[in-house]
Amino acid sequence: MGRVESLLFPTRKERVEERRKERSHGDVRDEVFDRATLLSVSRLVTQGFFQEVDFSISTGKEANVFRVSGPKGFAALKVYRVSNAVFRRFPPWALEDLYRTAGPGSFGRLVFAWARREFNALKRCHDSSVPVPRPRVQWRNLLLMDLVGDAEGRAAQPMIRTPLEDPARTLKELEKGVRAMSTRARLVHGDLSPYNVLMHEQHPILIDLGQTLPVEHPQAAGLLLRDATNFARYFRRFGVDCEPQEIYRRMGGRPTP
Ligand SMILES: Nc1ncnc2c1ncn2[C@@H]1O[C@H](COP(=O)(O)OP(=O)(O)OP(=O)(O)O)[C@@H](O)[C@H]1O
Ligand SMILES: [Mg+2]
Structure with missing residues (x-):
């Protein structure tokens, strides 16, 4: 099994080990690349949006931003955390339409709606020639956009x-x-x-x-x-x-x- 596959499809032993870890660290699910996120990343890779996750540009409270690269050059991948800590920081005016789009159900869906909200705002601004990074794709808690940076891929x-x-x-x-x-x-x-x-x-x-x-x-x-x-x-x-x-x-x- 390759490295990515073994991350995506752990053996039974690894699953048991992971559950043990989850019990001992309540924050395991707060990790950026939880299983679902990893699957979402691999979906974007399969669809040809990028090939590599190069390194982390920023580690924040709500999201982590990575530089990614592929045949289309460099890009910035914003990975929203799917954890309750984020939830408390949604501003009330945004919550109204988040609930409208996400509907009742899981907290994760609210985060996806939040990512979609940022994608839509970026798109609308970019289409109106507002200086923002051009959004490329949004899927679940991932938002891919142009890297703001130099030709060598150093982030601004x-x-x-x-x-x-x-x-x-x-x-x-x-x-x-x-x-x-x-x-x-x-x-x-x-x-x-x-x-x-x-x-x-x-x-x-x-x-x-x-x-x-x-x-x-x-x-x-x-x-x-x-x-x-x-x-x-x-x-x-x-x-x-x-x-x-x-x-x-x-x-x-x-x-x-
Ligand atoms: N398109 C981009 N190109 C280059 N760097 C970026 C891009 N988007 C974000 N970054 C880097 O990532 C950082 C965090 O991005 P952003 O402000 O969108 O996330 P955030 O929601 O504020 O996260 P948190 O508040 O949790 O830190 C930025 O300060 C910037 O350094
Ligand atoms: Mg910020």
């Missing part, structure tokens, strides 16, 4: 870890991107921060779109204003003269009463 860093050559210009470009998101894709990110913006050759790319909401949503304006306020604070550190309300307006925010 979040804004928080990138020295900005021209902060004022970066802010302008970021405002333009977010404005395109609100006016053309008609979505508000809902959790935009220097952590969820990657810097690709000094150009901002918006990521982590799971909690986006339509501009018409009653909470959309408040969230956009909150993010604009955080960015105002962030860019002031670099001596950029900016006001939260102005950033909010340039990001396509509607006048607040």
